[in-house]
Amino acid sequence: MKNKILVTGGAGYIGSHTCIALHQAGYEIVVYDNLSNSSREAINRVSHLIGAPIEFIKGDIRDAKALRQVFDAHQFFGVIHFAGLKAVGESVAKPLLYYNNNVSGTITLLEVMTEYDVKNLVFSSSATVYGDPETLPIDETAPRSCTNPYGQSKLTVEHILEDLAVSDTSWSLISLRYFNPVGAHPSGQIGEDPNDIPNNLMPYISQVAVGKLEKLSIFGNDYPTVDGTGVRDFIHVTDLAQGHVSALNYLDKQLSLNEGDTTQQNSVGFLPINLGTGKGTSVLELVSAFSEVSRQAIPYQFTGRRAGDIASCYASVSSAKDLLGWEAKLSITDMCQDTWRWQIANPNGYN
Ligand code: NAD
Ligand code: UD1
Secondary structure, X not given: OXXXXXXXXXXXXXXXXXXXXXXXXXXXXXXXXXXXXXXXXXXXXXXXHHOOOOEXXXXXXXXXXXXXXXXXXXXXXXXXXXXXXXXXXXXXXXXXXXXXXXXXXXXXXXXXXXHOXXXXXXXXXXXXXXXXXOOOOEOOOOOOOOOOHHHHHHHHHHHHHHHHXXXXXXXXXXXXXXOEEEOOOOOOXXXXXXXXOOOXXXXXXXXXXXXXXXXXXXXXXXXXXOOOOOEEOEEEHHHHHHHHHHHHHHHHHHHHOOOOOOOOOOOOEEEEEEEOOOOOEEHHHHHHHHHHHHOOOOOEEEEOOOOOOOXXXXXXXXXXXXXXXXXXXXXXXXXXXXXXXXXXXXXXXXX
């Protein structure tokens, strides 16, 4: 089946939005997730939104036996691999957990894919692999380095994918480097549901706006930026979801070129692509936009810089545009509006 896709981590924040985009684009999906950082309810809501049941399998990517059962039951065109742990602070405290889950888990998945000759993968990488960038906007050839185990786990997987592509040219391995995903589905039914007090800016702001948290701490106002606060490339999660559809469509198109001609190699090897808007927004600009949309005051205080933070980060988006024909469409206002809709409709997330 050319349109059947295994979505690991598909119950999570980005995965759930991508399931909707994949279904709408005509892909058939099977979700595989251990629910370690997500809820079955997200899948129920995705099912409701698309008006069709979703095949969901509760399982761990480190469990080769369980994965084999899934590959025995389905013939996949490829895998979109979201499954992973993502909290930077937790990764510093529990590095073995992060390397085991994100690196060993990916190796197990790749081994099973090899056994079943499924050699198309879209991997969730991150702008974190660029470390502190020397030049802006950041393009895919920029040097890579990481300062924490979470980032290292993403970078290590990228190195593994590169080596794999060299060892066997029939692999197509697209590494999508996400900038800062925010926002929620416009229905307000699915969104980001942090387990604890959020580490990331947008969910923190929205919990202050709804009155769950008292005030935002802004980590540093002495950066060499427009207003001294950090600058990031925030991207709406539904735009990001669409980027995955474009990546699969690209793979399908490339692999179909010269079909039947065994002298031609059409796989794409290892291909890193940034998914961002190409525009930087400062922390204070985001606070102001959110306050305007929600019509709520967002109290804040300036505190010291957060360890490991960089001043500015935004993407060069020309590869995504030229190769995938994909571009982010939604604005900062859209991102705030959709986050706010999700927040007020679900003050306690999926619980
Ligand atoms: P998320 O935590 O909401 O989703 C990840 C999903 O993977 C969860 O549903 C979790 O239960 C599942 N999972 C984790 N370990 C698993 C395992 N061993 N086996 C099976 N399932 C497992 O996170 P997200 O924000 O949707 O991120 C998706 C991917 O994108 C992650 O790999 C993350 O590192 C990467 N990423 C996220 C961001 C971001 O800001 N959200 C930025 C860059 C990259
Ligand atoms: C963080 C992670 C990065 C990960 C990304 C997406 C760190 C050092 N980096 O990136 O590895 O890929 O999330 O999950 O954790 N801010 C505040 N107050 C807050 C929260 C954030 O001022 O309460 C500021 C930060 O200093 C930064 C900006 O807001 O300038 C964005 O922060 P955040 O949303 O955490 O994303 P990143 O730091 O870009």
